[in-house]
Amino acid sequence: MVFEYAPAPESRSVVDIRGSYGLFIDGEFVDGHGEPFKTINPADEAVLADVACADEADVDRAVKAARIAFERVWGPMPGAERAKYLYRIARIIQERSRELAVLESIDNGKPIRESRDVDVPLVAAWFFYYAGWADKLGHAGFGPDPKPVGVAGQVIPWNFPLLMLAWKIAPALACGNTVVLKPAETTPLTALLFADICRQADLPPGVVNIITGAGDTGRALVAHPGIDKVAFTGSTDIGRQIARTLAGTGKKLTLELGGKAANIVYADAALDQAVEGIVNGIFFNQGHVCCAGSRLLVQESVAEEVLERLKARMATLRVGDPLDKNTDIGAINSAAQLDKIRELSAASEQEGAGRWSPPCQLPDRGFWFAPTVFTGVAQSHRIAREEIFGPVLSVLTFRTPEEAVTKANNTPYGLSAGIWTEKGSQILWTAQRLRAGVVWANTFNKFDPASPFGGYKESGFGREGGRHGLEAYLNV
Amino acid sequence: MSERMTDRLAVRKTYKLYIGGAFPRSESGRSYPVTDTKDRFLANASHASRKDVRDAVTAARKAFGGWSGRTAYNRAQILYRIAEMLEGRRDQFITELRHTGASKTQAATEVDAAIDRWVWYAGWADKITTVTGAANPVSGPYFNFSTPEPTGVVAVVAPDSPLLGLVSVIAPAIVTGNTTIVIASEPAPLPAITLAEVLATSDLPGGVINILTGHRTELAPWLASHMDVNAIDLTGVAHEDRRDLEETAAGNLKRVHHPATTDWADDPGTARMTAFLETKTVWHPVGV
Structure with a gap:
């Protein structure tokens, strides 16, 4: 006897994809000045939305917004208050988890079983975990009163769009930094939905800025003189380019690159x-x-x-x-x-x-x-x-x-x-x-916010996750 | 017949390189004169070449498995042994440092501090893992732990502080199991080679520390570009030269350490050790 699977589609009705998306700068969605691009559903090649492209001037605006938010609001804020914002974000992610999972699967192509059971739960866990560090940094082994680095420029890949965003933003914010993050050009939608979650959480404007675009936008971001720290996940070749760009600047850099495990x-x-x-x-x-x-x-x-x-x-x-x-x-x-x-x-x-x-x-x-x-x-x-x-x-x-x-x-x-x-x-x-x-x-591909992750040799340097993951975002 | 009184002619030391536990001359046959602060000739130092750099990297790579595989307790004892050997040659090093311009008191203070620094780092060998490792409470039935491991072969451009600065950059790199190639101070290279004599008699396996003398601007780029070097410490590099070396080092994503100015008398902290450590995380299911 042969058992056949009946179709079991997850409903798309939970997501509301807009026709076009702007850049999220200083708490507002604004137009970009580069050539907008389309993001498609890789499962059927249907166009999902037009997405703004940030040019150098847009990158500059985002970095300036992040700087002002760092100096006036987020940097001086007591860790316990930062923690509560991050807990609030974690809760909203849990509440909107199905919406995030479906949108992730539509824009990325990954099975809903994975986005629903792996990606999104880990995203919430990452914010929940690092929220708890925000008011305990003096106990983390980096001295009694470690300080944030400043404005972090973060560039993430398309394979785990929302999870990589969480790996980057959660520890950065917990440590008191503000961020300008560029999602990959083929998977921008969940990052833009996350921007909406930041607004829902009443996160102060400028603390999180999301700019969309391709390689030129990323290059402008990592080379921007107003960035204090760069975090990149992606290919080893691009990682090398970024390391060369930052040579001699003394800026902090963490790279999560390729592998051949x-x-x-x-x-x-x-x-x-x-x-x-x-x-x-x-x-x-x-x-x-x-x-x-x-x-x-x-x-x-x-x-x-x-x-x-x-x-x-x-x-x-x-x-x-x-x-x-x-x-x-x-x-x-x-x-x-x-x-x-x-x-x-x-x-x-x-x-x-x-x-x-x-x-x-x-x-x-x-x-x-x-x-x-x-x-x-x-x-x-x-x-x-x-x-x-x-x-x-x-x-x-x-x-x-x-x-x-x-x-x-x-x-x-x-x-x-x-x-x-x-x-x-x-x-x-x-x-x-x-x-x-x-x-x-006797297991494989397990991830957890409490567990440090990162490479040896040409797979990059720095660790994300755990106490170790704080170091990249502290001035130590 | 009366005996003619003459001063005995001193036997001068030839300062060579220290590679793989041996003291070879530079394969290039080159040397450069080293003078004291009054411009009086002290000795010829070897002027190492690219080939010497490559030989030193080969020696360091060969030594890495054995050195990193030793127990931390054993590495601690060897670092402590280096302190013992240095203590025994205290007067010799004071004399060498006086040639570099230090007063008698300054020289004695620096030698004492260098000996004490070896002792301080010796004690770290079996403690750094406790301080930087972790058991991670993951949300699932897994045992999960993180331990520091040495990065591998570390190139070090040593600062001009000819003994204390040198010891302060070498000891933290090797105590955790890395092996090194060190470019000694260019104007004051002689104490580094004398230190190699201490290392050679301290049970330190050959190749763990390799010392080159010569021109930094000539040698450092070969180390920065070498694909079998895992990390580079730019402490002794002039600020304006760092950018080029860092760009070159990106070729195989070397870990680059570029500290701000350092007062070698300060408490060193753990930063120089953690700069050349990787974190390895191991997962295993828990179950019956």
Whole structure:
């Protein structure tokens, strides 16, 4: 007997997308002076809204508004009062959580199950967590009375639009800074809805400014002389450019960049759990995850068995409408990203790796890529070295723990890694040797505001989350 | 026949580089004269080259696994041993510092402070993890902890304070398990090489500290651009030269430490240690 899934679409009626959006500067939505751009639904390519583009003058206005708010209102405000604003924002996020989740899935393409159960709850948690730090900074280990840095310029990516906003804004505000934040050009809508939440919370004007635009807007923001601190999440190449831009300025910089995480499966692992972890590691959020477990390192003696179980599990993944509650894999965020995934996958075939995807009906419109696994991948293959940022897994094998560690560390990146084994001492031995900022053992892709996150080597520097996450926003 | 009284001819020391636990000359064969404050010749110092930089990075990388893998207690004992060896050569260092222009009292004060600084940092080896690590209360059935780990190979452009400043930049980098390549003070490089003799007899594994003498403006860019260097400390770099070096260092996203002016007599705090530490967070499910 074959069970079929009935469609289970989440209602769009909870969101009200306006025809056009301005920039959020000094508590008001205002026109931008760059060329407006359109944001689309990657699942059907329908235009969702026209969005203003900030030019240099707009960036300057936003930075000045943030400066005035920092000097007159937010900087001098007692931490306990700042805390209450952040708690209030956290509560409004919880109250409007379904609206945020649906809008996120429409603009980004991620499954509603993920935006509803992962992204938005973490967003609320992030504000709730950092709210509590605002009046306890003297106990955080950075001296008795640490001061804010000033105005933070923040640029975030399109893979977790609202969550990355929370990672940036919550600690910045808790520490007494004001912010100018630029969301990615393909996913601006939840940031603009967040601007509305700031107004609902009566957050003083200028404390949070949201400016939209593409690379030029971001460059103008990070290069603006009125910015005291830059925080960026995105590609390693752009991270390098920003580091060069800030060279010699003495400004604080934190970078959360790319990754090519190894997910190591030892022969004694609980294989069904490991397979779930492999699937979660690479297919969560369509693989648009900087810490995705895109390199599976499986011990040779169980490689065939793991691959067999993995393929069986992949065949059950449901690709399609992001708003369907049964969907596992949604739409690729943009045509440009789809091109990159296709190009790197084609190169991998040419380099001799074996390509496999389950039978999978993809929608006619929109941007889609079937879950894919490459076997017989060598360390020298591009697909083992370059971040693919899509639902594509490379499989490599190893014989000894030493070989696993050597292969895992054989990358300029160092953001995350996974370990699957039932042997506790082997977990700790391996975790100690992996040059990566986050190590998931017998789990993968877990995030929490109390837990520091960030990379080694070319995956960037600085930590977000936990007590460690305060340092970037304090003048210490 | 009467014995002719003569002054014994002193045996002069040749100041070389310190790479991988050995004292090689610069492969370039170059040297430069070092003089005291009255312009009297003291010695020729090695004038290191790009090749020496690369050899030093190779030595530092080779030493990293072993040094970072030692127990913190063991690293503490070795740093304390360095203090012991330095104490034993107190008079020698006072003499060397007097050549750099310090008065007898100043020189003695600086040597004492340098010895005490090794002792201070030695004690940090097995405490910095407690102070900067954390057990994180995540909202789910997971054990989650964060620990500091050394960044890796750290390049250090040492300040002109020839002993206390030098010790104050090296000790915090290595105590946590990093390995280093140090460019010594250009005008006063000799105490750095004498310090290398202390290091070589302190059970410090070869390659953990590598010391180069020569021209900063020539050597620092090679370290800033080296793809196997993980971090760079620009303390001894002139302010106007920092921008170019930072731009170069962005090539592999080196961690860059550029402190404001430092009074080496001040309490050092923990900033120089945390500048070259990464935070690793490990998750594991809790369950039966």
